[in-house]
Amino acid sequence: MAKISPLMLAPPLIFGAFAVLAGIGMFREDPNALPSAREGQTAPPIVLTEFPGKTLFDDATLRDGEVKLVNYWASWCAPCRVEHPNLQTLSDEGIPVYGVNYKDQLDNAETFLTELGDPYRAIGRDEKGRVAxxxxxxxxxxxxxxxxxxxxxxxxxxxxxxxxIENTIRPALEKAAGQ
Incomplete structure (x- = not known):
């Protein structure tokens, strides 16, 4: 009988491992959702740079007794432009929305808010992306x-x-309010 080399076993074992991982991924509740190690935990400290002419929020704001949204955005982000009217709608409904301007040029960010409106109760800048x-x-x-x-x-x-908003954000807001 021919002796089987360990190198001959490697490809089927590697393929099997990939098949198992793919199978696990297919049966997740929402295969498009990215996992978050932060859900259910205290929000990390937030120390932001001032956005001139805007109210700055800080770590204490996150623990002020009020349910809120924290939205990371940038002027160079096309999907941020798409979502912006929906953030404005939530803000108009009285839901506090706090903005973190991420790795952006200040003048571009100011133009973005001037053109599209400012849904943020308060806003800060994360110029280097360290808070993110x-x-x-x-x-x-x-x-x-x-x-x-x-x-x-x-x-x-x-x-x-x-x-x-209807399928994900509102249920999470209700859950947050009920805790």
Whole structure:
């Protein structure tokens, strides 16, 4: 009988491992959702640079007893432009929306808000992206639902659409309010 080389076993074993991982991924609740290590945990400290002419928010704001959204955005982000009217709608409904301008040029960010409106109750700048790293940001836009004690209830990566508001954001806001 021929002796089987360990090198001959490697390809089928590697293929099997990939098949198992793919199978696990297919049976996740939402295969498009990016995992968040922050959900259910206290929001990381937030120390931002002032956005001239705007109210700055800080770590204490996240724990002020009020349910809120924290939205990471940038003027160079096309999906941020798409979601912006929906953030304005939520803000107009009285939902506090706080903005973090991510790795952006100040003049471009100011033009963005002048053109599209400012839905943010307060806003700060994360010029180097250090705060975003602590929050586990994948990219912009990204929105977090925070309960009144500063716990992350939901992290949503991608633009907030009407469907996302109804199916994802509103249920998370209700959950945050009920805690």
């Amino acid at each position: 790293l602590d929050w586990g940001l994948y990219g912009v836009p990204e929105t977090y639902v925070i309960d009144g004690e500063g716990t992350v209830i939901l992290r949503f990566a991608g633009p907030i659409t009407q469907r996302v």
